[in-house]
Amino acid sequence: MSINPLAQELNAIIKSGNSHLMEMLSKTGRRLFFPKGILTQSAEARQKAYDKFNATIGIATENLHTMHLPSVMKSIQGLRTSDTLTYAPSFGIPGLRQAWKDAMIKKNPTLKDKQISLPIVTNGITHGISVFADMFLDPDDVLIFPDKMWGNNILIMSVRRDAEINHYPLFSSAGGFNIAGFEKTVRMHAHNNYKVIVFLNFPNNPTGYTPTEAEGQKIVDILTKVAEEGTNVIAVTDDAYFGLRYEDTPLKESLFAHLCNRHPRMLAVKLDGATKEMFVWGLRVGFITYNTMVDGDPIPFYEALERKTAGDIRGSISNASHLSQSIVLRAMLHPDELDREREKNILILKSRANKIKEILADRKYDDAWEMYPFNSGYFMCLKMKTVNAETLRVHLLDKYRVGTISINPTDLRIAFSCVDEENLQELFDTIFMGIKDLEAQKA
Numbered sequence: 287m288s289i290n291p292l293a294q295e296l297n298a299i300i301k302s303g304n305s306h307l308m309e310m311l312s313k314t315g316r317r318l319f320f321p322k323g324i325l326t327q328s329a330e331a332r333q334k335a336y337d338k339f340n341a342t343i344g345i346a347t348e349n350l351h352t353m354h355l356p357s358v359m360k361s362i363q364g365l366r367t368s369d370t371l372t373y374a375p376s377f378g379i380p381g382l383r384q385a386w387k388d389a390m391i392k393k394n395p396t397l398k399d400k401q402i403s404l405p406i407v408t409n410g411i412t413h414g415i416s417v418f419a420d421m422f423l424d425p426d427d428v429l430i431f432p433d434k435m436w437g438n439n440i441l442i443m444s445v446r447r448d449a450e451i452n453h454y455p456l457f458s459s460a461g462g463f464n465i466a467g468f469e470k471t472v473r474m475h476a477h478n479n480y481k482v483i484v485f486l487n488f489p490n491n492p493t494g495y496t497p498t499e500a501e502g503q504k505i506v507d508i509l510t511k512v513a514e515e516g517t518n519v520i521a522v523t524d525d526a527y528f529g530l531r532y533e534d535t536p537l538k539e540s541l542f543a544h545l546c547n548r549h550p551r552m553l554a555v556k557l558d559g560a561t562k563e564m565f566v567w568g569l570r571v572g573f574i575t576y577n578t579m580v581d582g583d584p585i586p587f588y589e590a591l592e593r594k595t596a597g598d599i600r601g602s603i604s605n606a607s608h609l610s611q612s613i614v615l616r617a618m619l620h621p622d623e624l625d626r627e628r629e630k631n632i633l634i635l636k637s638r639a640n641k642i643k644e645i646l647a648d649r650k651y652d653d654a655w656e657m658y659p660f661n662s663g664y665f666m667c668l669k670m671k672t673v674n675a676e677t678l679r680v681h682l683l684d685k686y687r688v689g690t691i692s693i694n695p696t697d698l699r700i701a702f703s704c705v706d707e708e709n710l711q712e713l714f715d716t717i718f719m720g721i722k723d724l725e726a727q728k729a
């Protein structure tokens with residue numbers, strides 16, 4: 287299949303900025319471009335034909351205003367029809383992209399002197415992963431995840447795109463991040479492949495673990511070394527639960543910030559979103575942001591990557607919800623208020639995490655389960671010692687009407703994000719009772 291001249295132009299810009307990127311893009315990624323079709327022609331018309339006739343785009347207007355139904359607009363108070371009902375650009379609305387980037391730098395001061403792309407808006411982080419896969423994954427490409435991971439990655443990248451997922455045990459026997467296991471797995475695949483893709487999801491789903499600053503530094507050093515030795519490394523941070531930090535030890539900033547500008551063979555990709563950071567799960571506002579080392583002016587380089595990314599979005603969902611983007615942007619225009627409100631919610635979650643540690647310190651549970659380390663996020667995980675986690679899950683549901691998630695035959699995930707603090711003791715005692723019931727049945 288021939289490559290569209292617009293894709294050729296973008297490829298040339300990317301190649302001259304960093305030729306390794308061309309080896310990292312998938313076949314689809316190399317072919318992607320942002321069409322000079324309806325959207326581009328319409329954008330040109332908005333600039334030049336605003337006071338005459340703009341007969342370009344497939345929406346309806348009357349007296350230059352967006353046609354609408356009052357029955358719809360009555361649910362949208364305080365936002366204009368032009369900011370909610372009309373199409374958003376495939377890249378996302380410019381104000382939101384800039385506001386998200388500014389906030390990202392504020393939350394991750396290490397980014398201050400680094401060149402990164404403008405974030406591109408995705409339909410939640412799930413879609414961000416899918417866009418990443420379109421851009422960078424070919425069938426049989428190697429992906430590296432810990433053994434405890436968010437299962438939807440399998441559907442997005444293994445089932446839908448045929449990539450090969452490889453695991454390392456997340457925890458060392460001493461109880462922290464398994465640096466040795468991580469290094470061994472990354473190195474083994476780096477020896478046998480031109481590129482490795484490493485997903486870093488912290489706070490982790492399902493365990494609620496975030497590495498310490500020292501562990502984070504080692505992760506970055508290992509990936510940098512592998513890139514120095516000649517393998518292309520794509521390091522993807524899934525920062526869905528960013529900021530939900532309940533102790534002093536976990537990393538303060540995203541690993542993305544530490545991975546920036548490390549080596550020309552390293553591409554850092556940040557997937558994040560308003561989803562959990564702003565408690566707006568159903569609004570579906572996520573972002574994808576890039577960094578690598580660029581020869582010459584980084585601006586056209588990042589614009590080329592952004593155009594390919596927006597081309598992928600145009601070719602799948604076309605654009606993310608304008609209404610959702612406007613709601614998120616409006617909240618972000620008052621950062622102090624937003625931070626205050628967010629801090630209040632985080633403190634509630636932190637207090638629950640502390641309560642769980644207090645409850646689980648009781649030795650009576652020792653024969654029933656082991657608690658995986660957790661210090662952040664929405665979840666914690668218990669490793670069952672005597673019963674099957676799925677059998678327990680079904681039993682808890684049937685007998686006690688308590689819902690949990692079994693991850694595999696031993697691990698049970700508890701979303702303490704959804705259980706009020708005063709109910710936590712009863713929750714763990716009920717799980718304990720469920721285990722005792724099953725043990726009695728076995729005896």
Ligand SMILES: Cc1ncc(COP(=O)(O)O)c(C=O)c1O
Nearest residue numbers: 410411412436487491526559561
């Ligand atoms: C690790 C991880 N990544 C991504 C997502 C999905 O986020 P979104 O709702 O923005 O698609 C989740 C949600 O559960 C998650 O746990």
